[in-house]
Amino acid sequence: MKFFIDTANLAQIREANELGVLDGVTTNPSLMARENIRGEEACRRHYVEICNIVDGDVSAEVIATDFDGMVREGEELAALHPNIVVKLPCTAEGIRAVKYFARKGIRTNCTLVFSVGQALLAAKAGATYVSPFVGRLDDICEDGVELVAHIVRMYRYYGFETQVLAASIRHTQHIVQCMDAGADVATCPLAAIKGLLKHPLTDSGLAQFLADHAKANA
Numbered sequence: 001m002k003f004f005i006d007t008a009n010l011a012q013i014r015e016a017n018e019l020g021v022l023d024g025v026t027t028n029p030s031l032m033a034r035e036n037i038r039g040e041e042a043c044r045r046h047y048v049e050i051c052n053i054v055d056g057d058v059s060a061e062v063i064a065t066d067f068d069g070m071v072r073e074g075e076e077l078a079a080l081h082p083n084i085v086v087k088l089p090c091t092a093e094g095i096r097a098v099k100y101f102a103r104k105g106i107r108t109n110c111t112l113v114f115s116v117g118q119a120l121l122a123a124k125a126g127a128t129y130v131s132p133f134v135g136r137l138d139d140i141c142e143d144g145v146e147l148v149a150h151i152v153r154m155y156r157y158y159g160f161e162t163q164v165l166a167a168s169i170r171h172t173q174h175i176v177q178c179m180d181a182g183a184d185v186a187t188c189p190l191a192a193i194k195g196l197l198k199h200p201l202t203d204s205g206l207a208q209f210l211a212d213h214a215k216a217n218a
């Protein structure tokens, strides 16, 4: 399973990258706004900065909601760096744009996916990634991880090549559950990735090793 970090914060992207296990980055307009990045030019510079830190796919989302606008913006984003993946919402216009970019060999991430039917359309249009939002389904008392598992089963059954990118991951256990569900990628907050490392027996075991070493070498 690949790990992406779900943030536009450069310090967090650098920290995750230094762990040596980072395969890419996802951003969205809310995450860009959280970093106070305003205006088209500033956004583009920021995407390039991210691409210069991480050697992996970087999802950059269009703001336009109409097909022509999505195509114009997506082509500009894709031209910024070979690692840019154009992120498009799972709407009728977005699906048309996914198909357009697939024909041109430009990679896409179809986002805001909340049902297996939406995931089917994204795959048929030729999306590189589909992003089911796990946490936001859990928020409304639906089962986000089960949606990931359902999409994985459906894609395997029909042999779709679209990769399932579990998004809206809120905590470490979500990562493990999405791994069990067969997700190709999990895009996670830094804290959730670091949570995978935590185990009290690792901490106490290391403390014991160091104490024994110190005693033997006193």
Ligand code: G3P
Residues within 6 Å of the ligand: 006, 026, 028, 031, 133, 135, 136, 167, 168, 169, 170, 187
């Ligand atoms: O990857 C999508 C993500 O950024 C949304 O997460 O926590 O706002 O539902 P959240």
